Amino acid sequence: MRKEPGEGALRALYSFALYLLSPFTLYHLISRGFRVHEYFRRWDERYATYGAEPGRPCAWLHAVSVGEVNAAAPLVNSLLKQRPDIHWVITTITPTGSDRVRALWGERVEHVYLPYDLPGSTARFLQHFRPSLALIMETELWPNMLFGCRNLGIPVYILNARLSARSLRGYRLLRPLIGRALRTVKCVAAQSVADARRFQRLGAGAEQVQVLGNLKYDVAVPEGLDAFRSAFATALGSARPVWLAASTHEGEEADVVAMHRRLRARWPDLLLLWAPRHPERFARVQALATEAGWKVGARRRDTWPRPDDGVFVIDTLGELMAFYACADVAFVGGSLQPIGGHNLLEPAAVGSAVVTGPHLHNFAEISKRMEEAGALRIGDSADAVATLLETLLGDPAAREVMTDAGGTLVDQGRGALQRTLELIAGDLPAAAVETVPAGGVAAAR
CATH class of the missing domain: 3.40.50.2000 (Glycogen Phosphorylase B;)
Incomplete structure (x- = not known):
């Protein structure tokens, strides 16, 4: 997917503004840390500093906090059951989202915080984890991360996508950049026709947007x-x-x-x-x-x-x-x-x-x-x-x-879950094939 005219200048302005504001990210972490001590921890993940060892290739899902993690739960549970061979990395932004990921899946998935959308941080995140697929829940539109996925050939799906009229107005100043970033996405799976229309007004192409319904209807009733x-x-x-x-x-x-x-x-x-x-x-x-x-x-x-x-x-x-x-x-x-x-x-x-x-x-x-x-x-x-x-x-x-x-x-x-699974099936990582002696039969793992 080729760059659109004006993308470089818009990204440079956006990134420059983020670098100027980056001291405030420290202030945010410190001020929140006095109320929630978890914000004092794991700052390396916020800036995508992971050490020398590369991570395992993975499929990546991002859910900003508890609500989005809960909405993603039926999807993740189905994928873990259908494809236990896939290594999943799930990112959140909040500690409560992190706690919910751990409570739902424990060590079955890897969890880190999503780094800030600084060019260096997003590049380090993608180079470290090497995702072959990116699934983003609801309304997390970070331009540098989306452009980084495009540049590395990583298909991106925005799932259970919603965009309120208020949020659309909030993107007014960034719309030229956000629109270009949205057009790098393979599919926006919208919750409703109204959400689909608003994503198109923000810049997504009509051919990119599908209305699949709301995954929240596929909520699982607790066992017991x-x-x-x-x-x-x-x-x-x-x-x-x-x-x-x-x-x-x-x-x-x-x-x-x-x-x-x-x-x-x-x-x-x-x-x-x-x-x-x-x-x-x-x-x-x-x-x-x-x-x-x-x-x-x-x-x-x-x-x-x-x-x-x-x-x-x-x-x-x-x-x-x-x-x-x-x-x-x-x-x-x-x-x-x-x-x-x-x-x-x-x-x-x-x-x-x-x-x-x-x-x-x-x-x-x-x-x-x-x-x-x-x-x-x-x-x-x-x-x-x-x-x-x-x-x-x-x-x-x-x-x-x-x-x-x-x-x-x-x-x-109910039904958005099955439609979503069918939508992303073609971009799930291929099953690993075991090497067998000549004359034998290779088995998919």
Whole structure:
């Protein structure tokens, strides 16, 4: 694939700006490190310094953080099962994403942080790992990395690709460069027609873009879910109403406390399961709930809620879906502030009624479909969300209608996984062939 006119000058300006800003990457790592100590570690990976030993040739998948890792999980699990001979390198940007990769796959895959998009760093990353295939989840568009893959003949797929109208506007200044980088990609596998159109407006060619659906619909229900629910109910000791606040952000925490106080006025034995989005907030939300006057339990310390707990903090990763299944109704955060929302399909897949706030630009298509199907209720403010929660907690029949609709919608939406596997099959590394004596038969490994 040949360079387009103007690419060199645009890349030079972009790279020069990144080098000027590179001291701020250190400031970012240090400032984040005071809140999450993991940011003080593994800086060599952030700048692609790996030592003298080259890595093993691999196929590479990038998922920026926990949400993208979870979305990629069905795909990675299928590929590990179908092609155990392939060495996978999975990159993330956040420590929580790193923890989720380790929790899901352990030593079955190699994990490093994606380096900053500096020309030297991206070149060292590609030379070290020598990927024969690059799979990038959702909306990670780093020009130097994409151009580097093009120059080395590495096919790149952007999978489960989404691009909100807000993100498209955010790329306005970089659109001439991003458009050229996008046109080096073999395929953009978009979640929806609207996402496909926005990628084309950003610069992708119509022939590059396919609409394959959303991998999040192929979410796997956790194994042993019935036993988990049974253990939860046994620990609770009596039939109590339960609601769950999931993936909440710092600015939403006071709203959650206010909601729970309002709801407890009607149901004094109501239990809140609270799962903050970021691990650095675990201790803080425990303190907030304690200051509000409730007895507070936590998953790591107590395992299960105690009969007199008013709040139970889910301070672990990877268990949110199982706890959704224990809740009568769930509020999904990142939606009372202009963050864009979080995964609405996970609670629907395990039978929880779903309520969210108004800021849903990262899940516009999913939220629209769920609302139209009767599987989602959207409040335009924290007070409106509290009213919806109160209504649903008091109406088991309405909750049942919502959970049935949500389960049906998830089942009908499945299929993107198989389409994605078929899309990338031709570019998976060839199976190694064992050398056999003359006259023998070579066997693929």
